[in-house]
Amino acid sequence: MATKPPAGDPVQDAPEVTAPQHAAAGLPAVGHSLRIATRQMGVKRTALTLLKVNQKDGFDCPGCAWPEPDHRHRAEFCENGAKAVAEEATLRRVTPDFFARHPVSDLTRRSGYWLGQQGRLTQPMYLAEGADHYEPVPWERAFEIVADELRALDSPDEALFYTSGRTSNEAAFLYQLFAREFGTNNLPDCSNMCHESSGSALTETLGVGKGSVLLEDLYRADLIIVAGQNPGTNHPRMLSALEKAKAGGARIVSVNPLPEAGLERFKNPQTPKGLAGGGTSLTDLFLQIRLGGDQALFRLLNRLLLEADDRAPGTVLDTAFIDEHTHGYEEFAAAARAADWDETIRATGLERGDIERLLTMVLQARSVVVCWAMGLTQHKHSVPTIREVVNFLLLRGNVGRPGAGVCPVRGHSNVQGDRTMGIFERPADAFLDALEKEFGFTPPREHGYDVVRAIEAMRDGDAKVFFAMGGNFVSASPDTDVTEAAMRRARLTVHVSTKLNRSHVVTGARALILPTLGRTEKDHQAGGEQFVTVEDSMGMVHASRGGLDPASPHLLSEPAIVCRLARAVLGPESVVPWEEFEADYDQVRDRIARVVPGFDDFNTRVRAPGGFALPHGPRDSRTFPTATGKANFTAAPVEYPEVPEGRLLLQTLRSHDQYNTTIYGLDDRYRGVKGGRRVVLLHPDDAAAHGLADGAYTDLVGEWADGVERRAEGFRVVHYPTTRGCAAAYYPETNVLVPLDHTADTSNTPASKSVVIRLEPTREA
Numbered sequence: 168m169a170t171k172p173p174a175g176d177p178v179q180d181a182p183e184v185t186a187p188q189h190a191a192a193g194l195p196a197v198g199h200s201l202r203i204a205t206r207q208m209g210v211k212r213t214a215l216t217l218l219k220v221n222q223k224d225g226f227d228c229p230g231c232a233w234p235e236p237d238h239r240h241r242a243e244f245c246e247n248g249a250k251a252v253a254e255e256a257t258l259r260r261v262t263p264d265f266f267a268r269h270p271v272s273d274l275t276r277r278s279g280y281w282l283g284q285q286g287r288l289t290q291p292m293y294l295a296e297g298a299d300h301y302e303p304v305p306w307e308r309a310f311e312i313v314a315d316e317l318r319a320l321d322s323p324d325e326a327l328f329y330t331s332g333r334t335s336n337e338a339a340f341l342y343q344l345f346a347r348e349f350g351t352n353n354l355p356d357c358s359n360m361c362h363e364s365s366g367s368a369l370t371e372t373l374g375v376g377k378g379s380v381l382l383e384d385l386y387r388a389d390l391i392i393v394a395g396q397n398p399g400t401n402h403p404r405m406l407s408a409l410e411k412a413k414a415g416g417a418r419i420v421s422v423n424p425l426p427e428a429g430l431e432r433f434k435n436p437q438t439p440k441g442l443a444g445g446g447t448s449l450t451d452l453f454l455q456i457r458l459g460g461d462q463a464l465f466r467l468l469n470r471l472l473l474e475a476d477d478r479a480p481g482t483v484l485d486t487a488f489i490d491e492h493t494h495g496y497e498e499f500a501a502a503a504r505a506a507d508w509d510e511t512i513r514a515t516g517l518e519r520g521d522i523e524r525l526l527t528m529v530l531q532a533r534s535v536v537v538c539w540a541m542g543l544t545q546h547k548h549s550v551p552t553i554r555e556v557v558n559f560l561l562l563r564g565n566v567g568r569p570g571a572g573v574c575p576v577r578g579h580s581n582v583q584g585d586r587t588m589g590i591f592e593r594p595a596d597a598f599l600d601a602l603e604k605e606f607g608f609t610p611p612r613e614h615g616y617d618v619v620r621a622i623e624a625m626r627d628g629d630a631k632v633f634f635a636m637g638g639n640f641v642s643a644s645p646d647t648d649v650t651e652a653a654m655r656r657a658r659l660t661v662h663v664s665t666k667l668n669r670s671h672v673v674t675g676a677r678a679l680i681l682p683t684l685g686r687t688e689k690d691h692q693a694g695g696e697q698f699v700t701v702e703d704s705m706g707m708v709h710a711s712r713g714g715l716d717p718a719s720p721h722l723l724s725e726p727a728i729v730c731r732l733a734r735a736v737l738g739p740e741s742v743v744p745w746e747e748f749e750a751d752y753d754q755v756r757d758r759i760a761r762v763v764p765g766f767d768d769f770n771t772r773v774r775a776p777g778g779f780a781l782p783h784g785p786r787d788s789r790t791f792p793t794a795t796g797k798a799n800f801t802a803a804p805v806e807y808p809e810v811p812e813g814r815l816l817l818q819t820l821r822s823h824d825q826y827n828t829t830i831y832g833l834d835d836r837y838r839g840v841k842g843g844r845r846v847v848l849l850h851p852d853d854a855a856a857h858g859l860a861d862g863a864y865t866d867l868v869g870e871w872a873d874g875v876e877r878r879a880e881g882f883r884v885v886h887y888p889t890t891r892g893c894a895a896a897y898y899p900e901t902n903v904l905v906p907l908d909h910t911a912d913t914s915n916t917p918a919s920k921s922v923v924i925r926l927e928p929t930r931e932a
């Protein structure tokens with residue numbers, strides 16, 4: 168197995184490298200975002216569109232899920248939000264004529280970057296069996312094609328309904344309703360590859376699989392630990408919140424193998440001082456940890472807290488909270504007391520002094536928030552790692568109190584809302600009961616496939632129709648060659664999309680592209696102009712209303728696509744009023760209000776400026792809807808990746824110029840990389856041990872239990888201050904190296920932050 172830069176692609180991957188930066192945002196960010204935006208949209212459209220982002224009368228930024236503050240700036244977006252908007256509001260178009268010029272056999276040789284740069288999709292397109300060209304197809308015919316294939320299946324469970332995280336609450340609710348009325352819980356989603364580990368760990372320990380803090384809590388915290396997250400690139404608006412917390416006296420610890428620019432220093436582009444001056448230094452303590460060392464770190468920290476309390480009983484732990492609200496303390500404490508310094512130092516690569524400094528800061532802080540993202544969720548032992556973070560917070564009563572709590576920072580702008588709406592392959596019985604009661608059909612109870620199992624099912628011939636509501640399944644999923652081969656075995660693959668991507672050109676026997684409206688666009692239906700709603704990373708629900716004319720007159724909204732598809736597939740027997748739902752999304756919201764807890768009076772409350780907060784038992788009243796009715800301490804064995812001699816651990820991560828598989832440009836400004844993506848960041852000593860000078864080229868070769876050789880060819884070596892033994896390279900170019908069955912225990916999330924590799928230097932540079 169091997170990947171190479173696609174041959175014949177006009178995009179040249181020729182990275183140039185300078186020293187990494189130590190501060191994020193500021194003037195260069197403003198200039199960079201405006202350049203990218205005007206290139207795609209022109210000056211006037213750029214101004215009109217960007218001023219509507221995240222305003223109370225505007226649309227929700229399609230970038231990340233970070234919440235909007237109450238007092239919004241006129242420009243409540245960031246450099247990367249501007250790029251996400253420009254990518255969608257671009258004036259470039261992919262027309263039927265484009266597909267006439269480019270057969271699929273040509274498009275499969277193009278890079279993802281090139282495909283995305285072609286512009287917005289404009290008409291439904293159909294690839295017939297054996298054909299090499301997509302042809303335009305009327306919407307009604309497209310729905311018939313899907314309906315024919317779905318009805319021909321031996322069982323509804325041979326169909327897969329994937330969702331990416333930009334889908335609105337209304338579209339998501341309708342989509343899961345359709346899948347369940349059709350008869351399957353096969354609703355894999357991008358969460359399976361993202362924060363599933365957080366959901367698993369938090370549901371078990373706190374009873375709610377979501378974060379427990381609001382922005383206000385960050386502002387009030389004494390200590391904020393940011394572990395396994397790069398907010399300067401992926402959640403830039405979080406830096407403003409950290410800056411504000413800092414001004415209020417908070418200290419910040421970052422735990423990361425890489426010194427990430429945004430966490431070091433932040434130049435707030437919304438303040439004159441930030442634009443021109445030196446900005447705010449954010450991190451007070453940087454713990455440069457080994458990949459996968461976090462569980463060991465928190466376990467030892469917990470032992471040290473227990474011992475500090477032994478020395479001065481009742482001054483360190485919140486015994487009243489532990490007694491009243493938690494379960495499993497004794498067993499946990501015994502496990503924590505067994506934590507070993509030497510093992511922790513081996514697992515984390517940290518020095519004793521680092522951990523002691525962290526302990527001092529924790530002891531000085533009354534209220535603590537822990538934030539995390541993919542650095543904690545994409546390891547084999549991610550679920551126990553996050554449970555250990557929960558143990559740490561429970562010890563001092565740092566849950567359900569102002570200024571304290573868990574803060575998993577979500578990725579896609581509505582990924583949290585999609586889950587709330589029932590996009591889940593393992594739905595709770597209570598949710599299915601509510602659906603059954605409201606609509607009067609019997610939803611399937613058997614659990615469905617998640618992403619990894621969906622790929623296995625296609626590979627093994629157990630699933631035959633793949634339908635995607637957004638996303639880029641082929642490129643986002645692990646083990647690219649296996650995933651592509653699996654997709655090619657499907658009878659039919661269908662993508663509801665805004666932009667062209669690789670999943671449209673690596674297809675089943677037949678394929679459809681269904682073009683849809685984006686967030687920035689007006690959504691006109693029979694019942695008048697519609698808006699949709701989203702839920703951010705902190706459980707705030709609000710409206711999103713686009714202002715631009717649609718990219719093409721042929722586009723349908725996501726809710727309209729689901730409703731028409733459902734009518735084509737289910738026919739008059741359906742018990743759901745799909746036509747009414749399509750005409751008027753208020754009707755959908757009325758049903759959501761009756762099915763999903765916390766949405767009472769949805770239509771009224773979501774019309775209030777800024778929307779409303781969903782209830783959260785642990786946060787609001789220290790009620791923990793777990794199996795024990797309490798917050799659960801847990802005591803799992805400590806794990807960390809073992810790496811054979813001469814091998815490295817590779818994490819696959821994001822550059823500054825990408826949104827997941829969407830590539831905006833070839834630079835990673837803060838890390839000093841320009842003009843290319845096939846780079847591998849190596850500690851200079853690790854590079855030297857392989858005789859690799861900075862600028863040399865190497866193949867990355869995966870090593871996994873199955874003995875299959877996974878190879879990503881031709882990466883430029885960058886000497887970089889990463890932790891010894893830990894390498895980094897961009898996703899999705901390196902997904903070919905992530906074995907399909909290398910996943911997190913319990914959550915089954917691909918372990919894309921701990922891939923064992925060896926380096927094979929290439930002779931020619």
Ligand SMILES: Nc1nc2c(c(=O)[nH]1)N[C@H]1C(S)=C(S)[C@@H](COP(=O)(O)OP(=O)(O)OC[C@H]3O[C@@H](n4cnc5c(=O)[nH]c(N)nc54)[C@H](O)[C@@H]3O)O[C@H]1N2
Nearest residue numbers: 247395396397401422458459540541542578820821826827
């Ligand atoms: N501009 C932009 N914004 C985005 C996205 C995007 O691609 N582009 N993607 C969105 C999505 S879907 C998501 S999920 C989020 C992702 O947001 P992040 O999680 O910030 O994304 P990654 O680039 O995967 O970065 C992982 C970070 O964790 C660190 N890390 C890796 N392994 C470990 C570890 O074992 N321990 C610790 N302590 N740290 C580790 C890495 O060095 C890196 O800083 O961003 C969202 N926002």
Ligand SMILES: Nc1nc2c(c(=O)[nH]1)N[C@H]1C(S)=C(S)[C@@H](COP(=O)(O)OP(=O)(O)OC[C@H]3O[C@@H](n4cnc5c(=O)[nH]c(N)nc54)[C@H](O)[C@@H]3O)O[C@H]1N2
Nearest residue numbers: 331361637638639643663664665666668819827828898919
């Ligand atoms: N190796 C490795 N793999 C990873 C990760 C990693 O860190 N390392 N991260 C994982 C994570 S956290 C995630 S979330 C997944 C992301 O997986 P996905 O969500 O599947 O991927 P995206 O790249 O975000 O999807 C981009 C496509 O979505 C479509 N799109 C954009 N906006 C809209 C819209 O409004 N409606 C519709 N219908 N379509 C739209 C466009 O056609 C675009 O090409 O990748 C995962 N894969």
Ligand SMILES: [Mo]
Nearest residue numbers: 361362578579
């Ligand atoms: Mo994500």
